[in-house]
Amino acid sequence: MPSTTAAAEKLLLQMVDDYTEREISPEDMPMDAAGDFPAGFMQKLTDTGFLGIMLPQEFGGAGFGPEVTAKALNHIARGNASTAVTLEGHFKTIDQILKFGTPALQKQLLPSANDRIFAFSMTEASGGSNPLGISSTATREGDHWVINGDKIMITNGGLAQVYCVLVKTAPKELSVFVVDQDMPGFSFGKREDFIGLSGTPVGEIVMDHIIVDDDHLLGKLGDGGIIGDSAHDDARILMGAVLTGIMEHELKIATDYAKERKAGDTPLTALQVTHRKVADIAMRKETTRLLYQNAAKLKAAGQPYSEEAAMAKAHGSRAAVSAGDDTLQILAGYGYSREYPVEHLIRDARAMEIAEGTVEKMRSAIATAEFNK
Amino acid sequence: MKIVVCIKQVPETNNVTIDPVTHNLDRRGLAGVMNPFDKNAIELALHLKDTATEDVQVALLTMGPDDYAESLREGMAMGADTGYLLSDRAFAGADTLATGYVIAQALKKIGDADLILFGRQAVDADTGQVGPIVAEFLHQPQITYAASLRLSGKNEVTAERLLEDTKQTLVAQLPAVVSVRSELNTPRYPTPRNIQLSFDKPLTVWHHDDLDLDDSRLGQAGSPTIVTKVYAPKPVKRELTPLTGTPSEAASQLIKALKGRQLI
Numbered sequence: 001m002p003s004t005t006a007a008a009e010k011l012l013l014q015m016v017d018d019y020t021e022r023e024i025s026p027e028d029m030p031m032d033a034a035g036d037f038p039a040g041f042m043q044k045l046t047d048t049g050f051l052g053i054m055l056p057q058e059f060g061g062a063g064f065g066p067e068v069t070a071k072a073l074n075h076i077a078r079g080n081a082s083t084a085v086t087l088e089g090h091f092k093t094i095d096q097i098l099k100f101g102t103p104a105l106q107k108q109l110l111p112s113a114n115d116r117i118f119a120f121s122m123t124e125a126s127g128g129s130n131p132l133g134i135s136s137t138a139t140r141e142g143d144h145w146v147i148n149g150d151k152i153m154i155t156n157g158g159l160a161q162v163y164c165v166l167v168k169t170a171p172k173e174l175s176v177f178v179v180d181q182d183m184p185g186f187s188f189g190k191r192e193d194f195i196g197l198s199g200t201p202v203g204e205i206v207m208d209h210i211i212v213d214d215d216h217l218l219g220k221l222g223d224g225g226i227i228g229d230s231a232h233d234d235a236r237i238l239m240g241a242v243l244t245g246i247m248e249h250e251l252k253i254a255t256d257y258a259k260e261r262k263a264g265d266t267p268l269t270a271l272q273v274t275h276r277k278v279a280d281i282a283m284r285k286e287t288t289r290l291l292y293q294n295a296a297k298l299k300a301a302g303q304p305y306s307e308e309a310a311m312a313k314a315h316g317s318r319a320a321v322s323a324g325d326d327t328l329q330i331l332a333g334y335g336y337s338r339e340y341p342v343e344h345l346i347r348d349a350r351a352m353e354i355a356e357g358t359v360e361k362m363r364s365a366i367a368t369a370e371f372n373k
Numbered sequence: 374m375k376i377v378v379c380i381k382q383v384p385e386t387n388n389v390t391i392d393p394v395t396h397n398l399d400r401r402g403l404a405g406v407m408n409p410f411d412k413n414a415i416e417l418a419l420h421l422k423d424t425a426t427e428d429v430q431v432a433l434l435t436m437g438p439d440d441y442a443e444s445l446r447e448g449m450a451m452g453a454d455t456g457y458l459l460s461d462r463a464f465a466g467a468d469t470l471a472t473g474y475v476i477a478q479a480l481k482k483i484g485d486a487d488l489i490l491f492g493r494q495a496v497d498a499d500t501g502q503v504g505p506i507v508a509e510f511l512h513q514p515q516i517t518y519a520a521s522l523r524l525s526g527k528n529e530v531t532a533e534r535l536l537e538d539t540k541q542t543l544v545a546q547l548p549a550v551v552s553v554r555s556e557l558n559t560p561r562y563p564t565p566r567n568i569q570l571s572f573d574k575p576l577t578v579w580h581h582d583d584l585d586l587d588d589s590r591l592g593q594a595g596s597p598t599i600v601t602k603v604y605a606p607k608p609v610k611r612e613l614t615p616l617t618g619t620p621s622e623a624a625s626q627l628i629k630a631l632k633g634r635q636l637i
Contacts, residue, residue: 004572007443007446007572008568008569008572010443011443011446011447011450011563011568011571012565012568014406014447015450015562015563015565015568018562019562048562048564049564049565049566049567050565052564052565052566053565057566057569057570060566061565061566062564062565062566062568062569063566063569064565064569
């Protein structure tokens with residue numbers, strides 16, 4: 001008989017597959033066309049407990065570890081990448097509160113993470129990859145902090161209710177505070193009109209004189225850079241999982257079509273040109289899976305995983321775009337049509353060459369890690 | 374109140390093979406899942422638990438190899454309180470009668486079950502017989518294919534049966550055995566948290582010696598059903614007559630053709 005852990009993982013993934021097939025996949029195409037989650041979609045996902053997959057049981061969650069959590073997002077992304085990315089943004093934020101929050105802050109905030117979405121916001125109009133260039137500030141006034149600033153391009157921005165925000169607490173000091181949409185001075189700005197991941201809202205929050213106590217500081221003053229990097233690392237593992245799911249979707253479309261279609265009298269499955277493309281899609285999918293699962297395994301074991309997480313995202317994002325391009329070519333005219341999901345899968349995958357650090361930045365990080373060995 | 378839901382694990386795939394000797398389904402090496410119809414019975418039990426004013430305990434019962442515990446865990450993750458697995462080589466090869474006998478003996482040992490629920494039928498063998506057989510062994514009233522069910526009084530249930538051209542309303546005294554239709558409800562998903570917590574719930578495994586059993590009624594030897602032959606029916610070649618013209622013209626052609634064959 002399998003161990004309890006393995007049996008629980010099997011049951012979870014079985015439930016995720018069942019839910020994805022019945023509740024998520026049918027919404028994939030309508031969601032892309034509408035540019036949003038359908039009414040009631042997120043509530044049902046919440047009611048079924050998806051927000052608490054990796055939240056420790058002491059806070060009312062399920063307490064699954066990094067490897068199983070990543071696999072769950074992989075399976076969800078087979079049906080719809082936006083749903084998986086929304087959960088990714090939520091999970092990476094919870095992870096930072098678990099790593100850096102005080103027990104009191106965790107006890108205060110985390111039980112609500114079962115039914116409220118959390119988001120991590122770093123980017124400002126001045127740029128996303130240059131944290132010291134941000135303008136948002138937290139200023140000490142008496143026994144509390146006053147936060148001012150404008151954050152953009154937040155995954156789940158507008159949907160989430162709780163935000164970890166990167167601010168300056170001194171000219172060269174970055175810190176992270178937790179704010180809530182119900183706090184006076186908090187408001188939502190515009191939602192981005194992105195070309196892919198259409199269900200996932202990406203938007204702006206405006207903080208105008210939000211007052212918080214010391215207990216809303218994550219980690220210590222000056223830990224902002226470390227927490228930001230940690231959030232990126234955790235997100236990149238999960239993005240590798242999402243990208244694997246996208247490629248599994250692409251591969252299924254490519255093979256299903258090839259098995260049905262003929263070029264003249266020759267089945268596409270008999271053509272070497274099809275073999276080459278299908279094999280390449282399958283290899284890209286498997287290499288990305290191995291990369292994200294390795295990074296998740298290192299994380300679960302308490303080992304460093306920053307470089308491996310960067311590899312999963314940097315390799316996986318280009319791999320999924322290329323796999324989508326090959327799938328489109330196999331389907332030819334149908335692949336170029338909006339009637340088939342291939343074109344939106346390419347747009348979805350393309351987002352992850354940018355989000356959570358550009359692939360160029362990933363490669364710099366990977367190369368730097370190699371130079372330092 | 375105590376409700377026992379009897380469930381079965383079935384092959385995950387439709388690609389099953391037939392044992393060349395026994396002509397039974399060969400389940401060896403096949404991954405199993407809970408029979409989908411049994412989830413409707415579990416959902417009914419959980420709905421009664423959720424809405425009752427008194428304490429309702431929901432137990433699951435199944436017979437099969439050790440890995441059938443997976444389906445019990447899934448049902449407990451949906452919300453059932455306990456699980457019982459009847460597992461012994463002596464039970465292997467049982468037909469519906471021998472299966473019903475062992476389940477009935479296990480229900481006697483569990484004791485005090487007010488309501489015993491079954492899914493409509495199992496998707497692998499499609500008999501729908503075990504529920505009624507268990508009711509006979511226990512000498513309890515039975516309602517099959519219930520499309521709705523409610524507790525209508527102390528020690529009483531009222532169920533509706535939807536038949537081909539009839540709707541029956543039946544009242545049964547508890548304890549009773551009921552098999553339910555899939556139209557009855559939409560089974561809930563097990564939540565991730567409840568999946569984890571299901572492993573803290575009690576799961577009891579009973580072997581041959583744990584039950585009061587007559588060995589002559591067990592397994593293959595205790596099964597009067599003999600499968601002499603299993604074959605795939607030959608496809609019937611059907612005549613195809615295309616209907617042409619406007620929808621109105623096509624309809625006229627169809628009516629004429631059906632009348633010509635004295636079908637209408």
